[in-house]
Amino acid sequence: MKESLRQCASWLHTWTGLTVGWVLFFVFVTGTAGYFQFEITRWMQPERALVQPRALSDKGEAAMDHAFDRLEQVAPEAANWRITLPHESLALRGWQDLAIRWEEMPLPGHERGAIGTEQLDPVTGAALPPGPEPRATAGGRGLYRMHYELRYMPYEWAIRIVGVCTMLMLLAIVSGVITHKKIFKDFFTFRPGKGQRSWLDAHNAISVMALPFFLMITYSGLVFFLFQYMPAGRDVVYGSDQVSRRAYFDDLRERQPRTPHPVGRPLAPTAPMMARAQAEWGPDQVRTITIERHEGEPPAVAIARVYGGSVDFWNPPVLRFHADTGEPLPPKAEPGGSAVKTQSVMLNLHEGLFVGIWGRWLYFAAGLLGCAMIGTGLVLWTVKRRKHHLGSGREGAEAFGVRLVETLNVATIAGLPLAVAAYFWANRLLPIELADRGAWEFHSLFAAWLGTLFYALARPLHRAWIELLWASCAAYALVPVVNALTTDKHLANTLPAGDWVLAGFDLSMWGLAALLALMAVKVQRRLAPADRPRPLATLALEEGAA
């Protein structure tokens, strides 16, 4: 390997990308869907009512009174109380109603007590019975969690497999950039209809377009499980056993053992505290009111703002008051310094919870570009190899490897979307009473995916591409139809009601169907102009020469 840096980087890029491309494609597809996990879950629980956006009335004070009454009744000896005021939550992507939560005093030998929660009616203060039990489903959360814990294997293995793939992706990105010396010139180069060149140009353009996103998502993905992947620092400085790990986190979070005292209704009126919060943050910005008391500290009322408005997502501003006198208390210092801050910013950028709905769409689009980058990269490898083999006059010894990669490419790039659609179909079609229903939704996904693999093995390659892409397209186009046939939460109802989460899901299915149709038409035009069973390679060669 006495080659230049650029050539070595090119080799590294090719092989790191190829070895993990399929796993990464799976991770990107499920992770991209995960950006809408709450919306997907809502769609997968059609028993839940249509949600009408509600504004917090000026009855906030009354609601709080009701909540305190109820807390005094159900949790007179609690370590802390928390009231959630009605608000639109970014963290859970939806409207949160008035709710109370309390923690019982910890039992001897325990650090924390049992947690209780209740939903309250904001007008009467009565505890609301839980709504109709929605069908069992793995939901959007199931898709989202699969992007790092995979399926059918222990969690510890899965995160390590994904970790290795992520590390190789980071290497592929960095070596790709080194390979690519004229990064911006090439970005504006696109030569359509030129076989390998076009694939290369497309791969370049897509990769450069969202390069900051890819770097961010890859690196922050590693940071999520950093001590699983790189335990050396912590293990040497603190130790590798359970106790030392705990000591490390306590140290990092500057956690001191504190003894809680039972709390009660604040003696000071809460109205001025709420007025102060409103003056600081504007109307309807209070998320929770927490009452807590620790030994040696005054009883405190902590008023927390709704999440959002900052990439430091999970640390919204908090106002603290003395529960007996109403005096403002100094804010709590955030533990961990710049290290913890940096880490949480990275993780928040990865999860993208801090952005509103349009930011979510931007994340979703970037995720799709990631799928496209990996997909074009995988296809480019085969197009290039085909040409290489033909050029060297070795097409007879036609590599098993190339055929294998081509088959896996079809089954992954055209087949996985079909499998995800099968997940949604299964949600509507599996019997409601089926035991372990969520697991069967996953089984449906993987059965469909395996089916596409057999299909890709059985059909001539170019037919497999075209037919599976059209099949995926049909599978998505029909999701809203299946929905309309099996539930009442379909477009004819959700659109007039203005329920954009449910309507948006159905419309997005058609959007994805359109995207897959576009791909199918493109591939069809490229691969089967005369619909003769010619090998893909001949075409690639002709296109390359054209």
Added chain:
Amino acid sequence: MSTSASSTTKPGGLSARYRWTVASRVAAAALGGYALSSAATVLMALLWPAPKAQAVLWATMLSFVIYTVVVIWAFTTRSATRAWAGMLIGTAVLAALAWLLKNGGAQ
């Protein structure tokens, strides 16, 4: 990668020797690189000017940068032997420094 890359990725015949050097280099990069990055992380965690726990977090967050750079170096250096030498010597030096800092110092 504007010029054709196909001729640059593989020299003519793929001899067994070539395959072994590639495999050796991959091992040097993956395993040797991981050892080197681990040692560097420990040393950084001991040297970083912050409270102990935060220093560990900083060092570990940066460890993936180190690993990336080390792997790319392993693939761009002249030979697989050099790659192995770099990994082993680097790991030994960093680990020795870390050991001195932790056990020879005030602690």
